Every structure is written in structure tokens, then in C-alpha cells.
């Protein structure tokens with residue numbers, strides 16, 4: 001008898017499992033609006049031109065395959081912190097930021113969770129309700145207790161700002177507050193600049209630690225600086241801040257697993273100590289990170305022409321999603337006779353729209369219409385083409401009523 005008798009079959013991942021089901025569907029009407037991965041108007045995966053250009057350069061230069069240091073590629077770490085905080089930010093000039101290249105956003109979050117578990121064993125993390133599906137897994141597996149703060153208001157299909165503030169206020173002093181830097185996943189609803197100011201006030205008053213998950217910088221609005229507004233606001237207040245970064249979406253480097261964990265500290269020697277302990281946690285976890293994605297980012301950001309081309313391609317990707325949002329809204333408004341207000345689709349930002357479809361209705365979208373989406377009612381607009389908006393509108397209207 002096998003020693004693995006006690007190992008049960010794990011359930012499919014609520015997000016990545018949808019892609020598996022999509023692949024298995026043979027109906028040619030099928031639409032994959034599950035995973036948050038950009039697709040072109042032809043619904044094909046997209047490798048940015050600037051990435052191909054950088055890779056060609058790298059190939060010509062010839063690179064060795066030596067280990068990177070535990071903290072990753074120095075040129076990447078410099079570039080990633082400058083992109084996030086702004087190259088002229090005092091926290092960079094004063095050496096207050098501990099930056100470690102990590103295994104994309106997920107790996108950055110997990111490394112930070114391990115640090116929190118080790119150095120703040122009494123603290124807990126509070127996460128938005130709802131939030132990205134993997135956040136709970138990451139903190140559970142890192143043995144970091146978490147609870148939720150109110151975020152989405154189904155009545156207004158908007159932000160429950162009062163509830164959010166109240167729950168952050170009520171959390172034990174010194175809690176870690178997990179915040180989506182921009183393009184909230186799954187709701188697509190972001191606080192306004194004024195609301196970010198108030199969120200910063202209450203976090204400062206309660207001596208909480210802000211912990212930003214920045215997975216869509218430049219991809220949400222098309223502007224790297226605009227999408228970093230919330231992070232830079234908190235840093236400007238002189239707070240110590242955790243920020244996890246990812247280049248999966250904005251540079252299309254999904255499978256390269258390139259991101260970073262940044263910790264803004266109150267003094268350079270504090271940043272040095274924090275960095276040394278993050279390295280100590282990374283070493284037995286994966287030892288040192290993969291070089292390819294880090295080189296692509298460093299080369300693109302390090303070359304003014306390629307950096308400019310990247311910004312243009314980000315604007316194009318963000319622009320295509322905005323067009324699809326508008327077309328879906330127009331199709332729904334034209335077809336739906338119920339008088340339902342679909343304008344929430346236009347108010348939401350980034351890759352996703354939180355439709356309000358419940359699990360049964362989402363099942364109908366898949367079973368009857370071959371539209372694949374996550375069961376919380378989220379659709380990834382990145383997987384939608386203008387040509388398919390009418391079909392999707394029919395499916396949504398049929399599923400709602």
C-alpha cells in the first residue's frame with residue numbers, strides 16, 4: 001500500500017483551473033475570461049515588441065548563466081525601485097529601500113509573508129473583501145493570520161469606503177494592511193485620490209504597516225506614474241511600507257516569474273538589516289532568482305528608446321481594454337430591456353470587471369454559453385475582443401435574468 005494514502009486530490013485552482021477547463025472545451029464559441037492575462041484583439045497571447053527587441057540584444061551580447069546573488073540582478077533591483085517610487089524619490093537617494101528581486105508578484109508576497117511571520121509573529125494581515133484568490137493561500141501557507149476588511153459594496157457596485165475605513169480602524173494596532181496599488185483584483189474598483197489620503201491617515205493613526213500589492217503598474221491607466229500614485233502618497237508621508245511588484249502584466253513576462261519585494265525603511269541601516277533577513281529567507285526557499293526576466297526589464301528600462309516603446313505598448317494594451325469595456329457597455333445597454341444600470345463597467349479600471357453574477361449564474365455562463373470566468377463573477381476583459389462583445393452581452397443578460 002502506498003505511503004501517500006493520506007494525500008487527497010487537491011481542488012482545481014479557482015483562477016488557473018478555469019484555463020484548464022477552457023482548454024478542454026471543444027466548442028469554438030468558447031471565451032476564456034478567467035485568467036488575468038492579456039490577449040490581442042485576435043485573442044492571442046502577446047509578447048511585447050520591446051521584449052523581443054531586448055531579447056535579441058541579449059542574445060547578440062551573449063550572457064553567461066552564472067548564479068545571481070540571492071537578492072537578484074542589481075541592475076534590475078535599481079530599475080524596479082526607480083520605476084515604482086520615481087528615480088528622484090528621496091527614499092531612493094537616501095538608501096531607505098530594501099529591494100529583492102523575487103519570483104514575480106506571488107513570490108514577492110510569499111517572501112514578505114515569511115518575513116512577517118518571523119519578525120511580527122503577533123501581527124496579522126487584513127485583506128480586502130474580496131481580493132485576489134491567491135492572497136489567502138499565501139498567508140495561510142506562511143502561517144500568517146489574516147482577516148478581511150470591507151471593500152466591495154454590491155448595492156452600489158462600488159467601494160464600501162466607510163466600511164473599509166471602519167475595519168482598518170478596528171484592526172489591532174500594528175496590523176499589516178494589504179492594499180492593491182491600482183486596478184483592484186477582482187473588482188476593478190480603486191479608491192479616489194482623496195480616499196487614498198484618508199486611508200493613509202487611518203493607517204498612520206493606527207500605526208499599521210501598509211503592504212501594497214502592485215501587479216498592474218502602468219497597465220491600469222497606461223501610465224506608470226499614475227498607477228504608482230497610492231504607493232508614492234504613503235511613502236511621501238514618511239511611512240515604512242512593503243510593496244510587492246510584478247512584471248507579468250505590464251511587460252507581459254508572465255512565465256518569466258519576474259517581480260520584486262521592496263521595503264521602505266526609516267533609515268539606511270534598517271534597510272540593510274531588513275534586506276539581509278529577506279535574503280536569509282530566500283536562500284532556503286529558492287536560493288536565487290532566474291536571470292532572464294530581470295535582464296529584460298533592466299535592458300528595457302535602461303535604454304531610453306526601448307523604455308519609450310514599452311510605455312507606448314502599455315498604453316496600447318490599456319487602451320484596447322478600455323475600448324472593450326466601452327463596447328461591452330454599449331452592447332449590454334442596447335440589448336438589455338430590464339433597465340439595469342451597466343455603468344459600473346465603465347467605472348472599473350484594469351483587467352477585470354466584477355459583474356455581480358453569482359456562482360449559479362457564472363455556471364450558466366460556462367455551461368450554456370462556453371464563457372469561462374471565475375466563480376466570484378469576475379471577467380477578465382483582457383481575454384475579450386470587440387468582435388465578441390455582443391455575444392458576451394447576450395450571455396450576461398441571459399445569465400442575469
Ligand SMILES: Cc1[nH+]cc(COP(=O)(O)O)c(CN[C@@H](CCC(=O)O)C(=O)O)c1O
Nearest residue numbers: 015035036104105106132185213215246248
Ligand atoms: C493582485 C495580484 N497580485 C499578484 C498577482 C500575481 O501575479 P504574478 O506576478 O504572475 O505572480 C496577480 C495575478 N493575478 C492574475 C493572474 C493569474 C493568477 O491568479 O496568478 C489573475 O488574478 O487572474 C494579481 O492579480
